[in-house]
Amino acid sequence: MAQKTTVVRAGAPRPGPDDIPPPARRAGRGLSPKAIPYALIVPGLLVIAVLTFYPLYQVVTMAFQKVGLAQVRPVNPQPAEFVGWDNFQQIFENPLFWSTLRNTVVFAAAAVALTLVLGTLVGILLNQLGKVMSTLVVIGLMLAWGMPRTAVAAVWKWMFDPDAGVVNATLNALPDWLTGTLLGRADWTGYPWFNDVLPIYIVLTAMVVWQSVPFIAVSVLAGLKSVPGDLHEAARLDGAGAWSIFWRITFPLLRPIFTVLLVLSVIWDFKVFDQLYILIRTLNRDAANLSIYAYAEAFSAPPRMGTGAAIAIVLTVILLVITVFYVRQIVKQEELR
Amino acid sequence: MRIWKLAAAAAALTLSLAACGSGGGAAPPPPAGGGTGPTSFAGQTITVWRLGDPAAVNEKYMTDLNAKFKEQTGADVKVEWIAWPDAQAKWTAAITAGSGPDVTEIGNDQVAAWVGQGALADITDMVGSAPELKQIPENLWGYETIENKVYAVPWGGGTRAVLYRKDWFQELNIQVPKTWDELVTAAKTIIAAKGSDVDGFAFNGGADSNMSLSPFVWGAGGDFAVNNGGKWTGKLTEPGFKEGFQFYTDLVAKHGVSRRSALTQNAEEISTRFQNNLVGMYVTGAWDLDGIKERSNGKIGDAQIGFFSIPNKDGNGVAPAFQGGNDIAVWGDSQKKEVAQAYVQLAAGKEFGTRYAKDNGLLPNYPDALAAYASDPVNAAFAQTFSVAKGFPADPQWAEANETKAVLQNAERAVIEGKKTVDQALADANAELETILNSQ
Numbered sequence: 001m002a003q004k005t006t007v008v009r010a011g012a013p014r015p016g017p018d019d020i021p022p023p024a025r026r027a028g029r030g031l032s033p034k035a036i037p038y039a040l041i042v043p044g045l046l047v048i049a050v051l052t053f054y055p056l057y058q059v060v061t062m063a064f065q066k067v068g069l070a071q072v073r074p075v076n077p078q079p080a081e082f083v084g085w086d087n088f089q090q091i092f093e094n095p096l097f098w099s100t101l102r103n104t105v106v107f108a109a110a111a112v113a114l115t116l117v118l119g120t121l122v123g124i125l126l127n128q129l130g131k132v133m134s135t136l137v138v139i140g141l142m143l144a145w146g147m148p149r150t151a152v153a154a155v156w157k158w159m160f161d162p163d164a165g166v167v168n169a170t171l172n173a174l175p176d177w178l179t180g181t182l183l184g185r186a187d188w189t190g191y192p193w194f195n196d197v198l199p200i201y202i203v204l205t206a207m208v209v210w211q212s213v214p215f216i217a218v219s220v221l222a223g224l225k226s227v228p229g230d231l232h233e234a235a236r237l238d239g240a241g242a243w244s245i246f247w248r249i250t251f252p253l254l255r256p257i258f259t260v261l262l263v264l265s266v267i268w269d270f271k272v273f274d275q276l277y278i279l280i281r282t283l284n285r286d287a288a289n290l291s292i293y294a295y296a297e298a299f300s301a302p303p304r305m306g307t308g309a310a311i312a313i314v315l316t317v318i319l320l321v322i323t324v325f326y327v328r329q330i331v332k333q334e335e336l337r
Numbered sequence: 338m339r340i341w342k343l344a345a346a347a348a349a350l351t352l353s354l355a356a357c358g359s360g361g362g363a364a365p366p367p368p369a370g371g372g373t374g375p376t377s378f379a380g381q382t383i384t385v386w387r388l389g390d391p392a393a394v395n396e397k398y399m400t401d402l403n404a405k406f407k408e409q410t411g412a413d414v415k416v417e418w419i420a421w422p423d424a425q426a427k428w429t430a431a432i433t434a435g436s437g438p439d440v441t442e443i444g445n446d447q448v449a450a451w452v453g454q455g456a457l458a459d460i461t462d463m464v465g466s467a468p469e470l471k472q473i474p475e476n477l478w479g480y481e482t483i484e485n486k487v488y489a490v491p492w493g494g495g496t497r498a499v500l501y502r503k504d505w506f507q508e509l510n511i512q513v514p515k516t517w518d519e520l521v522t523a524a525k526t527i528i529a530a531k532g533s534d535v536d537g538f539a540f541n542g543g544a545d546s547n548m549s550l551s552p553f554v555w556g557a558g559g560d561f562a563v564n565n566g567g568k569w570t571g572k573l574t575e576p577g578f579k580e581g582f583q584f585y586t587d588l589v590a591k592h593g594v595s596r597r598s599a600l601t602q603n604a605e606e607i608s609t610r611f612q613n614n615l616v617g618m619y620v621t622g623a624w625d626l627d628g629i630k631e632r633s634n635g636k637i638g639d640a641q642i643g644f645f646s647i648p649n650k651d652g653n654g655v656a657p658a659f660q661g662g663n664d665i666a667v668w669g670d671s672q673k674k675e676v677a678q679a680y681v682q683l684a685a686g687k688e689f690g691t692r693y694a695k696d697n698g699l700l701p702n703y704p705d706a707l708a709a710y711a712s713d714p715v716n717a718a719f720a721q722t723f724s725v726a727k728g729f730p731a732d733p734q735w736a737e738a739n740e741t742k743a744v745l746q747n748a749e750r751a752v753i754e755g756k757k758t759v760d761q762a763l764a765d766a767n768a769e770l771e772t773i774l775n776s777q
Binding site: 163189191195 | 425426429432433434435450453454455456533534543544596597598599600601670733734736737740741742743746747750754
């Protein structure tokens with residue numbers, strides 16, 4: 001009896017896992033355990049909302065409105081008129097949109113392919129080099145990567161200057177038969193790099209690839225370091241050459257890295273603006289890409305920010321489609337494993 | 338959105354407070370009464386945007402003008418210099434941020450577009466009650482008057498002529514060209530003597546290209562577009578325009594008197610090359626002369642460079658050039674409009690208006706001052722052209738065709754690079770010009 005009461009007494013205050021403590025917790029802190037994770041991400045979400053969602057919402061709204069200076073001025077702003085799909089219709093009917101879209105897509109395809117191939121090769125090279133040489137190469141890569149894009153564009157524009165540029169001078173200094181057979185042109189004096197669409201994009205592609213390769217190379221290097229060395233050794237013992245080792249072992253193992261790099265490169269190269277703007281401003285419209293076109297519509301006199309926003313949305317949607325496609329690919333591969 | 342609304346509300350509040358301050362609160366200084374007579378604005382400071390080059394002569398002008406304004410009204414003036422090609426971007430930024438000047442200089446052909454954006458203040462009352470400003474002839478207020486309201490005051494009239502290397506002409510024994518053929522011959526002679534990296538007659542394909550193209554199409558009897566009852570009809574495919582356009586593109590394509598590698602250079606870039614002995618002739622306004630003289634530190638002066646009127650094709654007189662001119666206006670968002678109006682009245686008045694024109698190589702708007710100008714040797718080229726000067730289509734959308742879409746610059750490039758025939762390029766450009774001018 002006595003023993004029993006003691007047991008009961010002793011048992012009563014003992015914290016039972018199911019009944020007593022939860023109400024006590026609720027009463028004390030006012031947050032259910034389910035709500036805590038959400039509460040923790042609220043500050044982050046707020047920052048993202050202010051910095052990303054709000055501008056995004058603004059752009060989407062503007063794309064369906066007629067917005068000029070009179071609407072955005074802080075002093076006595078006029079209400080923006082809702083115009084439905086008019087902005088989009090105007091864009092799609094304008095041949096400029098289609099030529100800028102073509103420029104954007106072709107450039108992105110070329111730049112992404114070149115960046116990935118060269119970046120991978122440099123990454124593999126880094127993996128093979130000894131300590132001193134690889135440090136040197138990495139320093140060189142980081143310098144190219146770290147330079148501000150506008151400064152790079154200004155320097156490249158200078159190098160390709162028709163009259164005083166080092167590129168034309170070098171091409172001229174090479175023997176005529178060499179440049180003549182390789183490039184179909186022996187006399188490079190005053191060759192205009194910035195008149196025609198193709199030469200402009202050759203310069204732009206070289207410039208963008210030059211600056212994007214470091215990131216790819218370093219990422220590939222990081223991936224290569226994680227590949228177990230004995231796999232390569234085993235393959236070599238089986239008589240595989242470098243080419244088949246890469247395609248049969250390295251590439252499949254690094255596939256997730258390549259997919260991410262591909263998506264990132266596509267996004268970056270679709271959105272190129274500053275470099276092209278410095279090369280040609282907005283005047284040579286044949287060579288404009290979607291970003292330049294959106295900028296010219298939105299900010300050149302008379303500013304039509306609604307149309308500019310609509311172009312920006314078209315660009316975003318294209319990128320979203322591509323990204324979603326590749327992200328799905330990644331997820332599928334994960335499921336296969 | 339809320340932030341903007343708050344900002345707008347705050348701005349509106351400040352405005353109404355400012356209005357109270359000047360209207361009811363301050364009794365001692367009598368109301369401006371439409372801007373006539375000296376009024377005290379002591380302690381206030383206004384910001385003035387001057388466009389162009391702060392050359393010594395212009396700095397001196399502003400110092401004198403601001404000293405006089407201080408003496409008259411007690412107000413201080415802060416001057417900011419802005420390059421002409423940057424002006425549109427600066428105005429756009431000023432409106433977007435709500436932080437513009439109180440007074441701005443503006444090209445007369447730009448007034449309509451910027452009134453359309455609400456950038457300039459209505460100053461009809463001030464102009465109507467200023468006796469001096471009323472002396473400016475009626476026909477010179479065309480660009481400034483929109484729907485019977487005045488938004489700017491003509492400051493100096495101007496046009497375009499050819500700036501050329503006088504010393505090279507003497508050295509190579511070239512006469513001032515009187516026909517298009519002579520112009521080309523002169524340019525070729527210069528290139529033969531000075532090297533192939535020199536532009537004998539520089540082709541302008543930049544933002545201000547139409548200033549350079551227009552004398553040739555107008556001289557051949559063509560025009561850009563005409564307005565019939567509110568609807569624009571493009572004239573680019575007509576024979577006169579075609580002839581002038583053909584000649585202008587032939588400068589590069591056929592005669593090679595301007596480098597093929599520089600099809601998008603604007604007047605400023607050409608001016609820099611001109612100063613560096615790399616250009617023989619180009620179309621520009623009178624202000625370039627002083628700017629180049631000053632930047633060259635005395636190495637280039639009146640003995641080396643000068644102006645001549647752009648000739649007509651067959652030598653029968655001078656070709657019409659762009660009838661330009663600079664205005665001075667009160668900024669629409671200014672919170673010191675009374676001070677600003679008083680400043681505009683003084684700056685564009687007879688004394689400082691005439692001096693502004695003189696210092697900038699422009700033509701004065703006051704008839705008696707202009708009459709004295711005709712005998713001036715330096716300005717003769719401009720006075721001669723000014724009598725036949727013409728304007729671009731007076732429509733707020735012209736800026737779109739002229740600069741943003743660069744319709745004719747792209748047509749020129751297509752022809753020079755052999756991608757389109759002149760007929761095809763002009764037909765395409767004409768359709769596009771009509772669409773732009775007739776859109777709202």
